[in-house]
Amino acid sequence: MDALEPAYGTATLLAIAAAAVAVLLFLIMKVKLHAFISLVLVSVATALAAGIPVADVPQALTSAFGDTLASVALLVAFGVMIGRLLEATGGAQVLADTLVTRFGEHRAPFALGVAALFFGFPIFFDAGLVVFLPIILTVARRFGGSVLAYALPAAGAFAAMHAFVPPHPGPVAAGATLGGDVGIILLVNLPIVFIAWYVGVMLVSRFLAARIMVPVPDLLFGPVNGEPEQEGSTHTLAPPTFGLVISILALPLVLISFNTVLTTLVTDGVLEEGLDVVDLLILIGNTPVALLITLLVTIALLGRRGRTLAETTSMLDASLGPICSIILITGAGGMFGGVLRTSGIGEALTSSLTGLGIPLLLQAFLIATALRVAQGSATVALTTTAGLVAAQSAELNQIELALIVTAIAAGSTVLSHVNDSGFWLVGKFFGMDEKTTLKTWTVQETTLGVAAFAVAGLAWPLAGIL
Template identity: 80%
Template sequence: MDPIDPAYGTSTLMIIAALAVALLLFLIIKVRLHAFISLVLVSVVTAVAAGIPLVDVPAALTSGFGSTLASVALLVGFGVMIGRLLEVTGGAQVLADTLVGRFGEKRAPFALGVAALIFGFPIFFDAGLVVFLPIILTVARRFGGSVLYYALPAAGAFAAMHALVPPHPGPVAAGTVLGGDIGIILLVNLPIALLAWYVGVFLVSRFLGSKFDVPVPDMLFGEVNGGSNGSDTATKTIAPSFATVISLLAIPLVLISFNTVLTTLIAGGSIDEGNSVVDFLILLGNTPIALLITLLAAIAVLGTRDRTLNETTELLDKSLGPICSIILITGAGGMFGGVLRASGIGEALTSSLSDLGIPLLLQAFLIATALRVAQGSATVALTTAAGLIASQADGLGDLRIALLVTAIAAGATALSHVNDSGFWLVSRFFGMDEKTTLKTWTVMETTLGLSAFAIAAVLWPIAG
């Protein structure tokens, strides 16, 4: 749903947004009301309080909820089924053993993060996270300690690549709006993303892991090599080879790479639209389709090794039960963010920020941060902030435009909180309550964004 004309001034809208977030946290943390119920309730109250016409309130609610589910439900569903097959057949353990054997126990978190950086080059944050989940949990279970030691480096790697590096849609859209060269943006932002990940994610995750002892959750996959899964573990025999597991994980990597690269080339005019072969490859690389193909391959290669197809189907059916809550809560988080977008809160705030006369790079960062805080979506914050400062980017060279994209992406990464669907994915996947997620994931996303912005600020004078 498109934003309506704001019913109130900027200050009033910001007070409404702040009160809405405070009410949501109060209901979830203090009252202990279920997060799904709390998000829907606060979304309704916020929509009415922000002046959205009553007849439009249902559309504002269902628009954000439906669009989030459209992008998340299939990914989480297919991803969890792939993960369950990897875990039960021993594939995740094979990957974990190989990573540890190559890097050592002490470097296991670093190895997970590096693998996620590579895997995250073409794959979106949520898709990469669900596919990597069994690997993260298997490594964490093997060595013990807080799951944050292993989860944050990998999740932060996917977040960094998704926000900062083409061909992901946010930086591509922002670069296009600003008139930049996507190739130069890639060359500039890739090393910035790697350095920002190391400083703002990996080093920070070591501190957060030592401060917050979050046990490895059993919610998604049950106990690994334990007795609670009955026939699931009893039917295990010889685990698949490392090459087999890597080949399966490479399927979505390759297919999604086709999609992202070809879509970028079409947008840049290098490939003409309407080519049936190109369109077919783009279809195969659509993330849900790519994960569906991967799941079918995993069923054929892993699911029928020591089980009948009926037993594998039963196993996959059981894997979907625990994620119902995750999907609904994530959708409700998207609903809350959608209501904030529809109310015009983000636009009202950023229009006032753009008139302050602050330096362009800092202005880009602050506007993107304000949009991120106001409505939750990093991609929306990226594209909207780029549009708001586009007129000021005229005449800048390609290097400075690339750094502007960095600053916008940095702001759009910081301060992930309860109106961000990614916040709820991380919270539920790794078994954290909302308070702990704010103290860990939100902090790490902010340090990632600040690290990227600091690098851009250092390079800005040199790029002039």
């Protein structure tokens, strides 16, 4: 649902948004009301308080909820089933053992993060996180300690690639709005992302994991591989080979690459629309379709190892139960962010920030940050901010435009909190309550964005003379 004409001034709308977040945190953290109920309740109250017409409130709620579920539910469901098969058959253990053997125990978090950077090139944040989840949890379960040491480097890597690097939709759309060259944006942002990830994610995750103990959750994958899955089970599975596991994990990477690369080429006019082969490859590279194909291949190659198809189906069915709460809470988080967008809070805030006479790079970062905090969606913050600063960017060269995209992406990354569906996804996947998620994921997203903006700021004077 599109944003409505704001019913109140900027100060009033910001006060409503701040009060809504405070009430939500109070209900969840102090009253201990279920997060799903709290999110829906506060979304309704915020919609009414922000002046959304009563007749439009149901659509504002359900459209945002439905949009979030459309992008998350299939990915989480297919991804968790793939992960359960990898874990139950020993595939995740094989990959974890190989990573540890190659890099050593102390470098395992770094290895997971670098692998996530690679896998995150074409795969969206939520899809990549779900597919990588069994590997993260298996490595963490092997060595013990806080799961944050292994989860944050990988999750932060997927978030960084999604926000900063083409062909992900946010930086591509921002670059197109500014008139930037996608290739130059890619070349400029890749080294910036690695530096920002290492400083803002890798080093920060070590600090956080040493101080906050989060046990490895058993929510998604049940018994450790090798233990009986149920009383009387006699399955003794020979683990798959490392090559087979890597092939399964690489399959969605390859399929989704078809979609992202070909869509970019069509958008840039390199390929014509309507070509049957191109349309077919774009279809099978659509993330839910790619994960469905990967799941079917995983069932064929791993699911029948020592099991009947009926037993495999029963195991997959059992894996879906624990994630229903995660999907609903994530959808409700998207609903809350959608209400804030529809109320016009983001637009009111950004209109007050434009034309303040501050440097363009800093202005782009601050506007994107304001939008991110106000309404939660990083993609919306990216595309909206690009439109707001486009007129001031007309005389910039291509490298300067790429750095403006970096600054916008950095602002759209910081301060992930309760109106961001990704906040709930990360928190629930890794067994964190809301307070712990704020102290870890929110902090890390902020340090990632600030680190990327700092690198862009250092490069800005050099870009002006090129």
